[in-house]
Amino acid sequence: MSGERHVEREVYFGILPVLRGERQFGLLDFILIQVGFGIAAWSFLVGGYTGFVLPALPATAAILFGNALPLLLLCPLAILFVRYGVETFIGARSSLGPVGSNIFLVIFAVLNLGWITMACFMLGESAIRVVAAFGGPESLQSREIGAPIFAIVAFAVAWWIAHGGPLAIKFFIRIGVPAMFLIICGLILYIFAAQGMDKVLAAQPSEAYDSMRRSLASAIEWNVGLGFSWLPYFGQWNRLAHSEKSGVWGTYLGWGVVLNVAAILGALTALLVGSYEPTEWMVQAGGPLFGLFGLVLLILANLTSASVLVYSQGISIKTVFPRWNWTLACLTAVPAALLMLTPAVYDGYVTFLGYVSFIMASFGGVMVADLMFVKKWRISIRDLYDNDGGIYRYVNGINWAAYVAVVIGGIFYFWTYDPVADRAGPLFEYITAGIPTFFISAVLYVLLARVPALTGESGSARAVA
């Protein structure tokens, strides 16, 4: 490989900062990429769960609010990644410290396995319904045997695509994104032509909570989890944006607004059919022919998203361990296959969202507060790449002020809402959990950043001159 090609490869695989002249994405490209990556199993499922507990109008409001507000709160970080052309876990060294950023990477890698599982298992669910439609073997039609087999095979294909790098991903997105849009158009046709607006608005949720307030708070919380979940993926796309405005607007509009179309359609269809599972309502809503076509598209769409997730994980690992080869970096996604062996992880989607919500809301609050109020938008790129962390060394590589704020934010979250038992604390119905966790972590961090014992004496927690 020539020297120039090698540098180009390292730029796009995440290690070197991207210079102004190398940026590829304008606003429209940005929105398309975000939507292409973002609309998959998770958006249909979160919409489906929302439609399971709320009627159409409140469901729509909960989805819009739950996704747009977290993205607005996180968007200042887009400026950091666009301005310096760095990936999330290199940029995070300024607020978390070099070791602290690596810990955040490990947390991301574990959660990313969950997202890969969601995409691949939904693909497995789609495949077993296609097998059933063609009268295939009974074992391959079951959730316990067929779905895991198809999910793991899909994961192997997604891994292979991601291993091909950005060009292979780009080619696959060209198939996956139109597939998603065909699904959405089909659903729109189904809802408005076959059912009519009045029926949609009058439909009642099949598993609402005891009170409307509790249903609304829970639905907002699930969507907030999805909204905050984009935090670790900010850097890898924003570093390629032409301008700070393209990055901020593209991130907000793509993940915070346009993405909601899929979730809202998921909610409306769940209300009409009484199931949150897209692979189920696809057939019920569309009949054998359209339903089968929809399932095939759903397979393609989830395969695309799974590939992007494996690629994201590989890139993030490469930024911390640049000498690892690409194959090894991608292999860190392989444990996801273990989570696909049973439907348990897939069926626990809302619990998973709860964990994502508290982790990403806390880290997001700290990182945004550090950038805006502690560093005051001034970052030293030289120190981000320094062997020992430079001025961002903190205490042995960890910004303890950030981690104390994250832990206290987490304690507040679990006091307000326990996602495992689905138990709501006294404040949950009024303020939910993820959004206040963001603010509590942010305020605490700003206060703790003044304590030298937590941040070190190197001036790590101050802005550069």
Added chain:
Amino acid sequence: MKRHLTPEMQQELEKRIDSIEKGHLPDPMHVREWWLPLAITGLIVLFLYLVAAGQ
């Protein structure tokens, strides 16, 4: 981090850091350009309030 890079990559990294430190950055975002995300979120909050109030 630098120690994990090959000498060729370290040289390239230095070149890039110098370029960024000299101010070769993408176009900055002005405060007034936040109007779009703020306006859309404001409308969504209003929508949620009206829907919740109507239930």
